[in-house]
Amino acid sequence: MKRITTKAFLLATAIATFASGAALAEEFNLDALIEAARAEPAINVYDSTGKIVEMAEKFTAKYGVEAIGTKIKAPAALEMIIREAQAGNVQADVSIISDVPAAMAQLIPQGFAESWVSPALAEHIPSEAQNPLLVVSSANIIAYNTTLYDTCPLTNIWQLTEEEWSGRFAMQDPLGKPSYTDWFNQMRTYADDKVRAAYEAQYGKPLETEYDSATEAFVAALAANGPLLTDSDSAAAEAVAAPGQTEPFLGLVASAKFRDNAGAGFSLGLCKGVDPIIGFMNSGAGLMMTGSDSPNASKLFLHYVMTAEGIAPQSADGKMSSNRSVALPDDEPSGIGEYVDQVLAYNPAKGEDDWDTRQDWQDFWRVNYAR
Incomplete structure (x- = not known):
């Protein structure tokens, strides 16, 4: 496969994004x-979810093009892709990387991987989700226990910084989960005014803070309130809604964990209407390796x-797919649709900034967290 420069790639992507959707679809065969x-x-197709195995099998059955799906976490996938490219021994062909900032900082600029958007589908994919291509987004949403509460007891995110919820809010540790520091940075970039307005709505007075942003004030106060930090969404969901719970917890969990309501007898409920957001999106970038021996099969998989x-x-x-014509199934358990x-959407326009500020946000959290 011909290796292209970053500049040429960006130009090609811009053309795919802004040219007439109808013309592109006509040219694409x-x-x-x-x-x-x-x-x-x-x-070989990598993703951080085991569902990639089923997806690859169905792709093979549909097109007669063999694909092997492998579940691999984003950090391991990134390291593998980089090492293979540097060694000139590319084994991966497509990867859906759930760490978009890392992909933008470590893979695309170095020419190890590239994004490709099917011209047949481009008109249904927002421009902000095309460079790189965001295949899917998972909502991390505030949840409550429907056995212990009739409705969500939270109406404003600033309530999570109050004494009532001290030590009783479960979430993954931002020191080990980069998507959380990305959330902080995206919120400061795109929703800081809403966070500030939510404070005034909750307390009836403007926010006065030593920090440069309302988001920093919120993150500092949240950390100081000692949330229960976990190493997985499963653990956070269990803290909130496992059978037999008597201590009322709230938690930030992935929408996928709502399937445990049926599978494990959990009682997770979606906190809707919380001012200003009920959670954030963590997206996966679909990339094809520039050294792949199967560039057309890789493109076909990204189309699929x-x-x-x-x-x-x-x-x-x-x-949720970035293809706006694709809806969630009616029986999806969380109701997030x-x-x-x-939910605060992820915008890769600030992906490199998310990458550059990760250490700063981790240090900020570490300094303010009350154990």
């Missing part, structure tokens, strides 16, 4: 792509996962 893909070696059929195994867990406008 899916049948020709399928035929070319069938002449190439099998592809941007369709309703291709992303269906993840949609069942409340993970109705309240997605209350």
Whole structure:
């Protein structure tokens, strides 16, 4: 596969984004792509969810192009991709990286990987989700225990900084989960005015703070209130809604964990209408490796996962496609589809800044956290 420069790639992406969707769709020939893909070696596809195995199997059955799906966490995938590229021995062909800032900082600029958007689907994908291509977004949302509460007891995120919820809010540790520091940075960038307004709505007076932003004031106060820090969404969900709970906890968990209501007898409820947001999105960037021996099969897979059929195994867990014509299934357990406008979306336009400020946010959290 011909290696392209970062500048050339960005130019190509800009053309794909801003040119006429109808013209691009007319030029794109899916049948020709399928035929070319069938002449190439099998592809290896990585993702941080086990659902990638099922997705690859269904892709193979649909197109007759062999794909092998492997579950691998983002840090390990990033390291593997970089080492393979540096050694000139590329084994991965496609990877859905759940750490978008790292992909933007470590893979694309160095020419190890590139983004590609199917021209047949580009008109349904917002421009901000095309560079790089955001395949899917998972909502991390505030949840409560429906057995202990009739409705969510939270109406404003600033309440999480109050004595009532001291030590009784479960969330993953930002020191070990980069998506949380990304959330802090995205909130400061895109929703700081809303965080400030929420403070005034809660306390009836303007926010006065030593910090440069309302977001920093909120994060400092949240850390000082001693939330229960976990190493997984599963542990946070268990703290909130496992059977037999008597201590009322709130928690920030992935929408996928709501499937445990049926599978494990949990009682997770979605906190909707919380001012100004009910959670944040963590997105996965779909990238193809520039050294792949199967560039057409890689493109075909990226086309496939941007369709309703291709992303269906993840949609069942409340993970949302960037293809706006693809809806969540009616029986998705969290109900997040109705309240997605209350979730802070991830915007990769600030991805490099999210990467650059991670250590700063981790230090900020470490200094303010009350153990």
